[in-house]
Amino acid sequence: MKRILSLVLCLMMVLSLAAVAHADDKVTINFYCNPSKNGGVEAAVAAFEAANPGIHVEIVEFSSDTNQKKTTLSSIFQAQDDSADVFMMDCTWPDEFISAGWLLPLDGLYTEEELAEFIPGIMDICFGADGSMYAIPEYLNAGVLVYRKDLLAKYGYEPAKTWEELIEQCKVIQEGEAKEGNPISGFTSAWLEYEGLTCCAFEFMWDYGAKFAAEGKCTLDSAEAQQGLAIMRRMVEEGVTDAGIRGYKWADSQAIFNAGSAIYMRDWPSAYKNAINPEKSSVSENVGVTVLPSGTAGSFTTNGGWYIAVNAFTSHAEEAKTFAKFICGYEGQVAYSSKSGDLPTRPATYSDPAFEGTMTAQLYDIALTTTSRPSSAYYSEISAEIYTNAALVADGAKTPEEATADMTKNIQAILDR
Amino acid sequence: MHNKQRLVFGYLALIPAIIVFAVFIVYPVFNTFYLSFCNYRTQTIRQGAKFIGLANYAQMFGDDKMWTALKFTVLFTLISVVLESVLGMLCALIMNRQGKTRALVCAMILIPWCIPTVVSGLMWNYIFAESYGILNFLLQILGVTSQPVRWLTDSRYAFLSILISDVWKTVPYMSLLMLSALKTVDSSYLEAAQIDGANKVQSFFKISMPCMKPIILVAVMFRTIQSFRIYDLIRVLTNGGPQGKTTSLTIYTITQYTTYGNMGYGAALAVLTFIISMIIAVCFQDGVKSKLEV
Numbered sequence: 001m002k003r004i005l006s007l008v009l010c011l012m013m014v015l016s017l018a019a020v021a022h023a024d025d026k027v028t029i030n031f032y033c034n035p036s037k038n039g040g041v042e043a044a045v046a047a048f049e050a051a052n053p054g055i056h057v058e059i060v061e062f063s064s065d066t067n068q069k070k071t072t073l074s075s076i077f078q079a080q081d082d083s084a085d086v087f088m089m090d091c092t093w094p095d096e097f098i099s100a101g102w103l104l105p106l107d108g109l110y111t112e113e114e115l116a117e118f119i120p121g122i123m124d125i126c127f128g129a130d131g132s133m134y135a136i137p138e139y140l141n142a143g144v145l146v147y148r149k150d151l152l153a154k155y156g157y158e159p160a161k162t163w164e165e166l167i168e169q170c171k172v173i174q175e176g177e178a179k180e181g182n183p184i185s186g187f188t189s190a191w192l193e194y195e196g197l198t199c200c201a202f203e204f205m206w207d208y209g210a211k212f213a214a215e216g217k218c219t220l221d222s223a224e225a226q227q228g229l230a231i232m233r234r235m236v237e238e239g240v241t242d243a244g245i246r247g248y249k250w251a252d253s254q255a256i257f258n259a260g261s262a263i264y265m266r267d268w269p270s271a272y273k274n275a276i277n278p279e280k281s282s283v284s285e286n287v288g289v290t291v292l293p294s295g296t297a298g299s300f301t302t303n304g305g306w307y308i309a310v311n312a313f314t315s316h317a318e319e320a321k322t323f324a325k326f327i328c329g330y331e332g333q334v335a336y337s338s339k340s341g342d343l344p345t346r347p348a349t350y351s352d353p354a355f356e357g358t359m360t361a362q363l364y365d366i367a368l369t370t371t372s373r374p375s376s377a378y379y380s381e382i383s384a385e386i387y388t389n390a391a392l393v394a395d396g397a398k399t400p401e402e403a404t405a406d407m408t409k410n411i412q413a414i415l416d417r
Numbered sequence: 418m419h420n421k422q423r424l425v426f427g428y429l430a431l432i433p434a435i436i437v438f439a440v441f442i443v444y445p446v447f448n449t450f451y452l453s454f455c456n457y458r459t460q461t462i463r464q465g466a467k468f469i470g471l472a473n474y475a476q477m478f479g480d481d482k483m484w485t486a487l488k489f490t491v492l493f494t495l496i497s498v499v500l501e502s503v504l505g506m507l508c509a510l511i512m513n514r515q516g517k518t519r520a521l522v523c524a525m526i527l528i529p530w531c532i533p534t535v536v537s538g539l540m541w542n543y544i545f546a547e548s549y550g551i552l553n554f555l556l557q558i559l560g561v562t563s564q565p566v567r568w569l570t571d572s573r574y575a576f577l578s579i580l581i582s583d584v585w586k587t588v589p590y591m592s593l594l595m596l597s598a599l600k601t602v603d604s605s606y607l608e609a610a611q612i613d614g615a616n617k618v619q620s621f622f623k624i625s626m627p628c629m630k631p632i633i634l635v636a637v638m639f640r641t642i643q644s645f646r647i648y649d650l651i652r653v654l655t656n657g658g659p660q661g662k663t664t665s666l667t668i669y670t671i672t673q674y675t676t677y678g679n680m681g682y683g684a685a686l687a688v689l690t691f692i693i694s695m696i697i698a699v700c701f702q703d704g705v706k707s708k709l710e711v
Binding site: 067070071074078096099100101185192193194242243244245246247256259261377378380381384388391392395397 | 461571
């Protein structure tokens with residue numbers, strides 16, 4: 001009995017050694033990415049592994065909270081750990097990560113012609129102060145207005161072109177629906193005090209002509225910025241926004257819209273993809289999408305783009321760089337964006353047959369003109385100033401004048417560091 | 418000789434525990450103290466930690482957000498510990514009664530403690546949610562309110578919501594400690610009081626309470642220090658709250674440390690929390706000592 005047992009144990013050890021030996025044939029790299037939207041990441045990774053049989057990519061999903069993603073990466077990099085070989089990076093992190101020395105320089109990966117294949121306006125962030133390239137744009141995001149086609153048609157409206165129009169439409173529709181015993185919210189979005197609110201606040205302020213900074217001085221203490229914040233407060237005061245809007249992140253806001261409880265929603269293109277998906281939305285046949293309403297200075301949308309970067313402490317630098325280049329390449333972006341609904345960063349991909357007739361092709365013009373948030377190594381603190389003050393205005397605890405004054409003073413202190 | 422061998426072996430057997438303690442507790446605590454005197458940020462992490470003396474502490478005492486967080490934390494701790502102690506004692510008295518349904522009642526009272534804090538936070542999120550929460554639904558059906566109450570996004574109600582969730586979660590813990598305290602009261606004292614004509618309330622306050630004081634003080638001390646460090650419940654419910662009004666000291670510390678990458682300042686805030694916890698412990702120790710010496 002004992003002999004048989006020891007024989008079985010030896011056999012198991014040998015087999016497991018063989019498995020380890022076999023596993024050594026392939027290089028495994030870890031890809032830390034955002035939670036998968038409709039299988040986009042899996043599709044891109046599958047395409048990569050088909051083209052590169054010697055490399056296996058392990059997909060590691062982040063939490064859906066952007067601050068949490070940054071915390072996870074910070075912990076890994078502070079330990080100089082090599083577990084995150086390639087990862088997705090929000091467009092507001094590069095400055096901080098580059099100055100911390102956490103990103104592997106990607107020099108030599110692209111030629112000048114290849115770099116010109118990306119949308120030009122989003123490439124600045126990829127380069128550090130030393131001129132080296134540290135990140136590659138993977139996908140863009142542009143804020144869009146998702147709306148209920150049936151409700152607008154019922155009251156004879158076209159999708160609102162300005163914020164004022166949106167407020168008037170919502171008030172009429174909400175009153176009408178409430179009379180029929182079907183109370184509904186006008187507008188939902190992610191106005192919890194976090195990065196999502198910063199994106200929305202910037203859009204409102206830019207829509208009325210505000211600019212963040214000029215020549216190193218923060219210029220948000222302006223009538224334009226105050227107008228932008230004031231329209232947010234007006235929407236809350238007049239009952240147009242959903243009751244819980246100041247507690248929502250993007251997923252919560254989508255849940256409200258997909259349950260049929262809101263007329264309009266400001267979100268990213270992937271939210272539209274979810275809203276028209278019968279498995280996720282109960283109003284999937286009645287959803288339309290269009291550009292965001294404009295203020296007096298036009299309609300602006302925040303670039304919520306994500307970049308791909310390589311861990312400076314990785315032990316598989318070559319494989320990681322190959323994967324990074326592929327997933328940001330033509331094939332990788334088409335595979336990812338056709339499933340996820342996010343916008344590619346290569347203009348050439350927009351005419352690919354995979355996007356024919358989809359919203360992606362419609363949003364090409366917006367994609368070219370999304371506006372980036374300010375880049376700074378201390379971006380988290382600047383963002384906190386913006387969302388804290390926008391929240392105070394939305395709640396009526398501060399007037400727009402006080403908010404822009406405080407915001408500008410504190411941001412200037414950060415910029416002066 | 419045999420005894421000495423056993424002694425040596427005993428000390429050797431302690432070594433793994435000492436190593437774990439040193440690595441996971443002693444080193445991080447000392448490292449945090451050291452960092453609190455340094456300028457150490459992710460943005461300049463390549464330059465290492467630069468010693469700057471008490472500059473972080475000076476910044477801390479001039480920081481409005483720190484004082485707001487401290488005031489909130491102190492107020493929250495005071496109210497929640499008092500509520501939890503009183504309700505805990507009531508539950509302990511219920512659990513102490515003999516009866517057929519005793520096991521069931523005990524189990525029901527203890528359930529909130531068994532649910533992980535984050536899970537119960539998410540649960541309360543659904544209860545308190547403005548437009549789809551059960552609480553607002555019930556209030557509207559009963560006709561108490563016509564508009565949804567903004568439990569988590571109105572600065573007046575957010576404090577209350579967090580208090581309710583925390584008290585609900587922690588009363589079982591306090592009731593267990595109070596129950597063990599109740600058991601230590603010598604029944605002969607209570608019988609003697611009954612014979613002398615004391616009613617239940619009188620015998621509780623005049624006999625049981627003085628006997629239980631040392632244990633109650635220890636329980637309240639532990640709970641106060643724990644409550645002072647509240648983080649996960651607030652993180653899940655309001656994330657520091659509408660307009661930063663429900664930011665506890667720990668939430669502020671972690672925001673500075675991880676979100677802003679300002680690790681030196683975060684360490685100084687952590688040291689502040691440590692010092693306050695020590696002060697609480699010392700205050701209670703003195704109280705316990707004087708009671709025991711009676």
